[in-house]
Amino acid sequence: MKQYLQLCQRIVDEGTWVDNARTGKRCLTLINADLEYDVGGNAFPLITTRKSYWKAAIAELLGYLRGYSSAAEFRAIGCNTWNANANDNAAWLANPHRRGEDDMGRVYGVQGRAWQGPDGRSIDQLRKIVDDLSQGVDDRGEILTFYNPGEFHLGCLRPCMHTHTFSLVGERLFLTSYQRSCDVPLGLNFNQVQVFTLLALVAQITGHKPGKAYHKIVNAHIYEDQLGPMTQVQLKRQPYASPRLIINPAIRSLEDLETWVTLDDFQVEGYQHHDPIAYPFSV
Ligand SMILES: Nc1nc(=O)c2c([nH]1)NC[C@@H]1CN(c3ccc(C(=O)N[C@@H](CCC(=O)O)C(=O)O)cc3)CN21
Ligand SMILES: O=c1ccn([C@H]2C[C@H](O)[C@@H](COP(=O)(O)O)O2)c(=O)[nH]1
DSSP, X not given: OHHHHHHHHHHHHHOEEEEETTTTEEEEEEEEEEEEEETTTTOOOOOOSSOOOHHHHHHHHHHXXXXXXXXXXXXXXXXXXXXXXXXXXXXXXXXXXXXXXXXXXXXXXXXXXXXXXXXSOEEOHHHHHHHHHXXXXXXXXXXXXXXXXXXXXXXXXXXXEEEEEEEEETTEEEEEEEEXXXXXXXXXXXXXXXXXXXXXXXXXXXXXXXXXXXXXXXXXXXXXXXXXXXXXXXXXXXXXXXXXXXXXXXXXXHHHHXXXXXXXXXXXXXXXXXXXXXXXXXX
């Protein structure tokens, strides 16, 4: 939690105002941030200086791992974060590739589970990683990437957290996740949960102990309309100790994640937090 607050403070102290054409807003911007999570020690990096809706963040991750492409599918598992980008974004609404209400196009999980090869093959990146790691193999290319420039025009948003690299060292599994663009008040609250949970889940289904997760962010920003609540409310609060994430031990395979797992299979223990803060969201 300290590293999150330090990043927010660094943006406030050292950030530069940058105009953003896509949203029409200015962002206080900092380049390069490195965060680290102790997944083996189960220090769940949940924000405590406001209430975090961590279940929606895990639902979003589950949708990515399943290869969802519709905001309706995300809603059905308890996640509302894609409604605006699928249905209220003028550029996407005018895109001839959009297949009606709730379609997100070929973003995130679609690329992760069904990357389209030039020869017509569909490539399941996650299946390959899980199969390798389950057999104790790390070929130094256990990479899940959602970043497909050849298909940006087929999706509503380019992926922000775009690449996840798994590394097996002895019995311990590590994860390095890369993010090109980060809405620190809103998105990072979700992304921290997702990086941690992704390592915990993949370690569990491949039979390894989780080690650390490394989260590398390039453009970290606070939108102009979020700066007041950040400096006047959130940064004035004292954080509480990290809670713990409890995952149902019956989850044993990628098929389990694809078929029966719900948010009831995840519990958080010892989550003490301050009051909610409703930050403005920019489409
Ligand atoms: N501007 C922007 N910021 C983002 O963080 C973001 C996007 N766009 N577009 C794509 C996804 C969607 N994500 C989102 C979208 C909404 C919330 C949000 O409104 N969170 C609230 C409440 C969540 C709830 O009630 O479930 C929060 O207080 O955290 C968070 C992440 C992350 N991404
Ligand atoms: O997982 C996510 C997804 C999105 N974001 C934020 C980062 C930016 O504020 C916007 C995306 O806008 P771009 O113009 O495509 O950079 O969404 C996030 O923080 N985390």
